[in-house]
Amino acid sequence: EVQLVESGGGLVQPGRSLKLSCLASGFTFSNYGMNWIRQAPGKGLEWVASISSSSSYIYYADTVKGRFTISRDNAKNTLYLQMTSLRSEDTALYYCARHSYYGYNRDWGQGVMVTVSS
Amino acid sequence: DIRMTQSPASLSASLGETVNIECLASEDIYSDLAWYQQKPGKSPQLLIYNANSLQNGVPSRFSGSGSGTQYSLKINSLQSEDVATYFCQQYNNYPRTFGGGTKLELK
Numbered sequence: 001e002v003q004l005v006e007s008g009g010g011l012v013q014p015g016r017s018l019k020l021s022c023l024a025s026g027f028t029f030s031n032y033g034m035n036w037i038r039q040a041p042g043k044g045l046e047w048v049a050s051i052s053s054s055s056s057y058i059y060y061a062d063t064v065k066g067r068f069t070i071s072r073d074n075a076k077n078t079l080y081l082q083m084t085s086l087r088s089e090d091t092a093l094y095y096c097a098r099h100s101y102y103g104y105n106r107d108w109g110q111g112v113m114v115t116v117s118s
Numbered sequence: 119d120i121r122m123t124q125s126p127a128s129l130s131a132s133l134g135e136t137v138n139i140e141c142l143a144s145e146d147i148y149s150d151l152a153w154y155q156q157k158p159g160k161s162p163q164l165l166i167y168n169a170n171s172l173q174n175g176v177p178s179r180f181s182g183s184g185s186g187t188q189y190s191l192k193i194n195s196l197q198s199e200d201v202a203t204y205f206c207q208q209y210n211n212y213p214r215t216f217g218g219g220t221k222l223e224l225k
Contacts (some may be wrong), residue, residue, distance in 0.1 A: 035214075045154075045162065047214035059212045091177040092151055095161060102168060103209030104152035 004096050004109035012086055019035045022079040022096030022109055030054075031076035033099035036081050038092035039111070049081065050099065059103040063072075064090075086116045120144050120208050124217030130225045137193040139220045141206035146186050150210035153182055153191045156219075157202045165204075166191065198224065 008020040022034070036048040049070040050059045058070055069082040079096050093113050097105035121144035129205035131137050141151065147170035154162040162175045169189055179194040193200055201224055206217040 044219045045207070045209075045216040047216065048213070050214070061213050100167065103150060103214070104164065104167045104207065105154070105162070105171070106164050106167075108163070110161055 002098065002107045004098065004107060006094065006096055006109045009112035009114045010116060011117065014116055016086055017082070017084045018086060018114060019083065020081040020094055020096075020112055020114070022081075024077045024079065024096075024098070027098070029072075029077040029099035033057075034070075034072060034079045035097045035099055035105060036079075037072060037095045037097055037105065037108075038090075038114075039095070040089075040092045043092075048068050048094070051079070082116070086114075088116050090114060090118050106108065119213055120147060120211055120215050122206055122208055122215050122217040124206055124220055126213045126220060127218065128221045128223070130223045131196050132225045133167065133196055133198065135196045137196055137200075137222065139204055139206075139222075141184075141189045141192075141217050142188070143187045143208055147208045148187075149185055149212040150208055151182075151184070151189050152207045152209065153180075154205045154207065155200075155202045162205065193222075196224075 003025045005023045012018050025045045033052045038046050051070045067085045069079045093111040095111045096109045098107040100106045123142045125140050152165045153166040156162040165176050170182045180194045204220045
């Protein structure tokens with residue numbers, strides 16, 4: 001069974017940093033690209049970043065480019081999202097998702113909440 | 119960026135009814151379209167990929183169709199467990215973009 005378990009969320013002040021983790025199990029992590037997708041309270045889904053299986057290709061939404069860094073450790077089956085210069089508009093539930101060969105999100109974690117507020 | 123316009127934003131239907139949700143892309147996405155279902159308080163779940171392929175385990179009352187810029191999700195014989203918000207997403211290009219969602223309720 002595929003499992004994606006996010007952690008590292010919490011309440012943080014504007015301008016500060018936070019690092020999210022996503023521990024994967026139930027599949028060969030190193031064979032799949034991974035994504036971070038977020039959902040502000042009561043709002044829709046927003047793609048944040050993608051990373052290929054070997055970290056060769058990385059993409060970011062314009063809203064986070066230059067502030068967020070996606071990375072992975074295939075030896076630890078873990079995906080990361082380093083978030084810096086956080087803003088109130090980054091407040092959201094952050095999901096990690098497994099990328100299919102074609103590009104859709106076939107499996108999602110339960111999400112981790114990030115609240116940016118003073 | 120490819121803009122995904124989903125309609126309607128909300129929908130009320132009766133048990134057993136057939137429901138259609140539309141998704142319009144701002145340019146041709148060559149059937150690189152997925153549909154997700156999100157129940158209250160839960161993570162999104164994949165329903166349909168490549169515009170018309172049913173994900174394993176998804177009931178056959180769900181179907182997807184479309185090509186080019188116009189796509190649709192059809193739910194036949196609506197069940198109570200189908201109450202959810204539905205999102206389309208294009209994966210033809212980066213940035214990946216989602217439709218705004220359709221909230222489906224029972225009448």
